[in-house]
Amino acid sequence: MSESSSILLLGVGTAGCAIASGVRRAFGGPIRYVLADTDAASAVDGATFTLLGGDRLSGRGAGGDIVSGRLAAEDSIKSLDEHLEGVRLVVIVTALGGGTGGGATLEACKHLNSRGIPSIVFATTPFRFEGEDRQRNARGVMSMIEDASATTFFVPLDKLIGEVDRMDEAMRRAVDTLAGGVTLFWRLVEKPGYLRLDVERIRHLASGSRRGRFAIVTTQGNGRAEQAVDSLMRSELLAAASGPTKSALCGVLAGEDLLLSEVGRIADGVRNAFSPSAFDLATVNDEDTFSGRLAVVVMLFETVAKKDDAGVPGTAMNPKRRKVKGALTIGPTGRGRFKNSEPTIWNGEDLDVPTFIRRSISIDL
Ligand SMILES: Nc1nc2c(ncn2[C@@H]2O[C@H](COP(=O)(O)OP(=O)(O)OP(=O)(O)O)[C@@H](O)[C@H]2O)c(=O)[nH]1
Ligand SMILES: [Mg+2]
Structure with missing residues (x-):
């Protein structure tokens, strides 16, 4: 492991850890990287592994539940700090669709921001054949991850595999392709040629983007x-x-x-x-x-404008604040008398927020 590098690769979630390990194999030299998952089975020999949500999930994964993945990361994300000495940029590789990739990536970006470290995220979005639940899981966190990262690259898995028909081969090829791309990026930084690319320059290019x-x-x-x-x-x-x-x-x-x-x-x-x-x-x-x-x-x-309402507190998934038509002046600007109580979360939605606001239903007064 290259502890002197100022760029860290972080694999989040089960497929994210597989992609990060693929980058390490393909790079063929020391690489500074950390794997993080709620599933203890993602630990591999020779890699630094952070188990997310230890007591909460007992190393069994988030079972496709984004809120669970997010809470697990909130519990454990500080354990990343011991691996951040001298780090100026974190590249996160993850796969959206399950609970940990989406939920924990968001928390990781936010935590890194609080430490002044920008993150570039490479996130796959699910194959169409995986079905609506996984697509919804992915869609639910995409704009929040964009808001929390310096730049996010979404890579639809369907576009990575070409003409492959067999499912196992499609999955393998997708991991290889993304890992191969990130590996080339890593070479540009760590094994520069006549025209160099340094981490400070990447920070500059990525900042103000989304x-x-x-x-x-x-x-x-x-x-x-x-x-x-x-x-x-x-x-x-x-x-x-x-x-x-x-x-x-x-x-x-x-x-x-x-x-x-x-x-x-x-x-x-x-x-x-x-x-x-x-x-x-x-x-x-x-x-x-x-x-x-x-x-x-x-x-x-x-250049894609950050949403004005990014980061509005009060809901586990931070649903975006939307304008309600008419002269009604109340809105989800705070949790009022509920501000000290735990939000009631169901399927990623905060049920303490009135339904007409959650559903963006216009009310003409
Ligand atoms: N390319 C590739 N993608 C995978 C593989 N397994 C899962 N995926 C993709 O990754 C997405 C997320 O799955 P996982 O990584 O298993 O989920 P997770 O982030 O670990 O979340 P939980 O298991 O719910 O904690 C899926 O919806 C797939 O799109 C794999 O073996 N190869
Ligand atoms: Mg998993």
């Missing part, structure tokens, strides 16, 4: 730079921006044969396609890993 898009492509042979640009233009993962691109980070990883003209072509292609206000380029030359091949990582940081 949501990002992220893709990797690999090519080889004649015209590999043009092929890479072409694949990036067609990448579904980079399409559908929800806001203007504030900044872009482009990493080019290749062997010693990387040409200046190739780097220029890729940089121009990305700049022209996404018109970021700020652009950063980094390279890695690693003959052993990339001989003859080229890998390009593109991270786009979008």
Whole structure:
């Protein structure tokens, strides 16, 4: 484990821990990383493991309940502190859909914020075949995680797997693909080439953003730079921006044969396609890993306004405060006489908040 690095990888939840372990394997060198889950079975040899919600859940997982995952993290998140010495940026990998990935990631981001450490989150969203409950679980926390992180990259699992039909292979390929992407990002930071990317620069690129898009492509042979640009233009993962691109980070990883003209072509292609206000380029030359091949990582940081009402206290899931039409002046601005009592949470909703407010029902007076 590399304790001197100022960037920490944190895997949250069962699939998140599997992705983080995949990054460690693929990186092939020391990496500073921590696994955190409510399920004790996610501990692996050689990795630092934090069990979340020990007494509450007895190491058995959150059973798909986000509130439970969130409370477990609240109980235990301070145990992360002993691993944060000198850390300037945390990269969280997680999978939304269960209880821990969503619930504990949110708490981890908030805790890190309180320590002045920004987090970049890579979070998968469930396969369509997993059904509505898991999709709802994911949707319920996405904007809260965006609000609490510096930037979140949501990666729909359906878009990671290509034409695979077998379920076990789809899951494996999704983990490998995401872990592979994060590993390339890690190389850009930890094994820099002629154009360096440092952690302070990433903090700068990510700050003031909220949501990002992220893709990797690999090519080889004649015209590999043009092929890479072409694949990036067609990448579904980079399409559908929800806001203007504030900044872009482009990493080019290749062997010693990387040409200046190739780097220029890729940089121009990305700049022209996404018109970021700020652009950063980094390279890695690693003959052993990339001989003859080229890998390009593109991270786009979008400008999406933070919700005004993010962080309004009073409900376990912090449902967003919405305007109620008409002259009615009461609203969920506080818990009034209930302010010292535990909220009544059911399916992630605070039942102490009047129904018409929870459901955003307009009342014309
Ligand atoms: N790629 C991949 N995704 C998985 C795998 N298992 C689960 N997932 C995805 O991860 C999401 C969250 O599942 P888990 O990681 O098991 O859930 P958790 O965060 O541990 O939450 P709890 O188990 O409820 O505590 C699922 O909805 C799937 O989309 C896996 O083996 N591979
Ligand atoms: Mg689990």
